[in-house]
Amino acid sequence: MKPFLGICLGFQTAVIEFARNVLNLKDANSAECSDTVEHAVIIDMPEHNTGDMGGTMRLGKRTTVFKPNIQSKIKRLYGNVEQIEERHRHRYEVNPKYIEEIEKQGLKFVGVDIDAERMEILELPSHPYYVAVQFHPEYLSRPMDPSPPFMGLILAAKDRLNSYFARGCKLSPREPQSDYYDSDDELDHLTLKQATIYSTDETDGRKPDKSILLPQVGGKLLQIRKACVPVTILAPNVGPEEKLQKK
Numbered sequence: 001m002k003p004f005l006g007i008c009l010g011f012q013t014a015v016i017e018f019a020r021n022v023l024n025l026k027d028a029n030s031a032e033c034s035d036t037v038e039h040a041v042i043i044d045m046p047e048h049n050t051g052d053m054g055g056t057m058r059l060g061k062r063t064t065v066f067k068p069n070i071q072s073k074i075k076r077l078y079g080n081v082e083q084i085e086e087r088h089r090h091r092y093e094v095n096p097k098y099i100e101e102i103e104k105q106g107l108k109f110v111g112v113d114i115d116a117e118r119m120e121i122l123e124l125p126s127h128p129y130y131v132a133v134q135f136h137p138e139y140l141s142r143p144m145d146p147s148p149p150f151m152g153l154i155l156a157a158k159d160r161l162n163s164y165f166a167r168g169c170k171l172s173p174r175e176p177q178s179d180y181y182d183s184d185d186e187l188d189h190l191t192l193k194q195a196t197i198y199s200t201d202e203t204d205g206r207k208p209d210k211s212i213l214l215p216q217v218g219g220k221l222l223q224i225r226k227a228c229v230p231v232t233i234l235a236p237n238v239g240p241e242e243k244l245q246k247k
């Protein structure tokens with residue numbers, strides 16, 4: 001059973017797939033994909049005004065509440081908190097008409113909006129990691145503070161999710177967050193080097209954007225991950241041929 005993480009439309013298609021293959025509603029679909037579908041398990045939200053796209057999205061940071069007294073991997077990954085804030089960007093939602101039947105068949109909506117009307121997180125408890133979220137967890141993921149749904153996906157893919165839970169959601173020293181640390185000893189040699197960051201299209205003019213600190217081990221730069229924009233990093237006192245490109 002392969003781990004799965006669905007995001008936004010991925011959350012909606014997970015519901016469609018479950019409706020087709022477990023609820024046996026063979027034509028189940030989203031109203032976004034078909035006007036004539038009999039079993040529209042995903043529908044446009046009441047405030048979505050069809051034909052008037054601008055400003056009708058459910059957009060931005062909103063609260064998701066975990067249902068009380070549930071066994072949920074994703075809730076544990078979020079530190080067993082009662083509610084979370086994540087960013088949204090969608091117009092469609094799970095059709096309330098089908099929620100009871102979907103849950104009865106085993107797919108659980110473990111997180112909902114504050115009015116408990118909108119389904120926000122689903123999970124298949126019997127599966128090693130089958131999670132989908134209506135929001136966009138990638139927006140709030142940071143290099144040293146990775147988003148819990150992604151963390152769960154990667155740990156499950158490496159068959160490490162249960163040991164991670166057993167350790168109280170802590171990575172072991174042998175399993176650090178960065179793949180670029182080969183051993184604990186290397187952490188002793190971690191240093192920071194001052195460098196200037198340039199946006200790629202400005203390198204000709206050499207307009208520095210800002211100064212940053214680059215983590216290094218033994219003079220070797222650690223790769224900077226999850227950069228949102230293409231950047232050129234120019235370490236001080238090195239020639240242009242030694243500059244590092246990150247696209």
Ligand SMILES: NC(=O)CC[C@H](N)C(=O)O
Pocket residue numbers: 007008009010032089090091092093
């Ligand atoms: N961001 C998305 O994936 C959007 C999903 C879907 N089109 C909706 O509006 O609900």
